[in-house]
Structures are given as structure tokens and as C-alpha cells.
Amino acid sequence: MTKDCDKVVLATRKSPLALRQAELASSALQRTIGAEVEILPLSTTGDQRLEWSLEQEGGKGLFTKELEVALLDGRADLAVHSAKDMPTDLPQGLALAGYLPRADPRDVLVIRDEVEVPRVIATGSPRRRAQILHGSWSDAEVREIRGNVGTRLRKIAEDREADATILAAAGLRRLGIDGFPGLRFECLALETMVPAPGQAAIALQCREDEIDNFTSACDPVTAEEVDFERSVLATIGGGCQVAVGIHRKGDRVYLFDGTGEGLFKQVDLTGIPYPASIDRTLSCLGRK
Numbered sequence: 001m002t003k004d005c006d007k008v009v010l011a012t013r014k015s016p017l018a019l020r021q022a023e024l025a026s027s028a029l030q031r032t033i034g035a036e037v038e039i040l041p042l043s044t045t046g047d048q049r050l051e052w053s054l055e056q057e058g059g060k061g062l063f064t065k066e067l068e069v070a071l072l073d074g075r076a077d078l079a080v081h082s083a084k085d086m087p088t089d090l091p092q093g094l095a096l097a098g099y100l101p102r103a104d105p106r107d108v109l110v111i112r113d114e115v116e117v118p119r120v121i122a123t124g125s126p127r128r129r130a131q132i133l134h135g136s137w138s139d140a141e142v143r144e145i146r147g148n149v150g151t152r153l154r155k156i157a158e159d160r161e162a163d164a165t166i167l168a169a170a171g172l173r174r175l176g177i178d179g180f181p182g183l184r185f186e187c188l189a190l191e192t193m194v195p196a197p198g199q200a201a202i203a204l205q206c207r208e209d210e211i212d213n214f215t216s217a218c219d220p221v222t223a224e225e226v227d228f229e230r231s232v233l234a235t236i237g238g239g240c241q242v243a244v245g246i247h248r249k250g251d252r253v254y255l256f257d258g259t260g261e262g263l264f265k266q267v268d269l270t271g272i273p274y275p276a277s278i279d280r281t282l283s284c285l286g287r288k
Helices: 016-032 065-072 126-134 148-159 169-174 208-215 220-236 277-285
Strands: 007-013 036-042 078-082 094-099 109-112 120-122 141-143 164-167 183-187 202-207 242-248 253-257 263-268
Touching: 007 016, 007 065, 016 036, 016 078, 016 109, 016 148, 016 169, 036 065, 065 078, 065 094, 065 202, 065 263, 094 208, 094 220, 109 148, 109 169, 126 141, 126 242, 126 253, 148 164, 148 183, 164 169, 202 208, 220 242, 220 277, 253 277, 263 277
Parallel strands: 007 036, 007 078, 120 141, 120 164
Antiparallel strands: 078 202, 094 202, 109 164, 109 183, 242 253, 253 263
């Protein structure tokens, strides 16, 4: 795409949530740069291999590679990702143009109505698994679960594969899901279930030489916070397989490190500029 082009091809995964996020990105692009948008749905390795454990297979990149290939070979001008699914190292020639305004970053405990305290909780996320075991449900059994949002809800409510699961509030809201027969939804505080870096942010990825074409569709506040979270994660050297939670909200950073004793911490960065803010956060995690 050039600045004179009036059409943008937008690559996305095929899941209902991914397609909804692509629609939100399309609306933002039409509103800000006036472009016609064509959505290009693609199937990723992570979507196809539902029998894989994301923790064992490495997690991140499984949901982005095919979209990035479409950018590199010219089939797409932009790729829409859930920011939390993106590796911190991007392929040569690609960059992040930015992010749409971040939605509610919290996680939601989805639990069967008749269950008071969940004894079996299903999640495919190492971060959530570690916080379950180090937090309010330390006695619970944690089981693997895969599939899109609707599939996971049915696995809990109808198939009774577990007492509960944990899902992102942003995903539920974007899909218009505020309830499900036989289940109740309980939002979890940031202090007790720290989100993944980039959680609730929709990332727009493009070719490096075309960043300026799309920045007007992006939110600078979200970019400042998510780029900080990703920088901390990159310094740690982690990905989806690492049990780390990092969430920045203004000058406050919520942290969870499940690689050791499962520490929950908060850092006040008031008056601390970048990159000293990264150093302060890493020190709090015992990583510097």
C-alpha cells in the first residue's frame, strides 16, 4: 500500500473473536484514513492443531506466523492480532504500527452456577495456571483446555470438563457475551490475576516502510503502556510459555512472576522516565 492507495487488505485469523477484532480495525481505518478495507481470513497453525498444548509447543507465533507471511509476500497490507499473542521478536521487514484503544484488561472466572469453590479449573495459559496455584485456588486441579471462546464455554457448561475456566474480559465483551446458560461470570481484580503483556489490546502489524500510513488509526496511550509491557517481557526473555503477568495502567505496574515462588507485586513509576522505568520494574521482579 502507498499513501495514495484507497484500499487496505487486512489479514486476520478465522475465529469469531479474531474476525470481530478485524471488524473493529476496519472501522478504525475507514474512520481515520478513509480507506476501503478487505478482510482476508487465514488459518494459523495454532488454530489447526487443537490437540497441541500451547505450553509445550511454545505458544506465541503459533497464531501469528501465517498472517506475517501474508504481509511479507504482499497478500495483505495489515495484520490484526491480539497483542498478547505476539512474539516480542518480529520478522525482519515487519513492525507494529500501533494498537487500537485497549479494552478491559481483566480476566474473568467462568464457573458453573452450582459450584461455590472450583476444584478443577481449565486453562491453556501457563500464566493463569501459575496464578491459580499461587492465589485463591491453590488447592485446585488445573487441566488443559483449547478452542475458541464459545467452545470453552460449552466445555464447562455442557460437557462439564471442569468446574471453571478463565477467559479475557475483552474477548467476551467484543463477542457480546455477558452470560451463558448454567454459568456465572466473576471479574478478577488486577491484583489477584495479573494480565498478560498486551492483554485486551488489538495490534496492527505492517511492513516497516509503511508504518506512517496507519499510525493515525492507533491509540498513543495504549501504545505507551503495551510497548512498556512488551519491553519488560522481551528483557526477561519470555513468551506465552513463561508464567509472567505484566500490566501497566498509567504510572502503576501490576506484576506476577510464577517462575519461582509466585510473587504478586506492584510498582509505582511516578516520575520515573523510560528506560529507567524498565530497570525499576525488572529490579522489582528480581531480574536485574
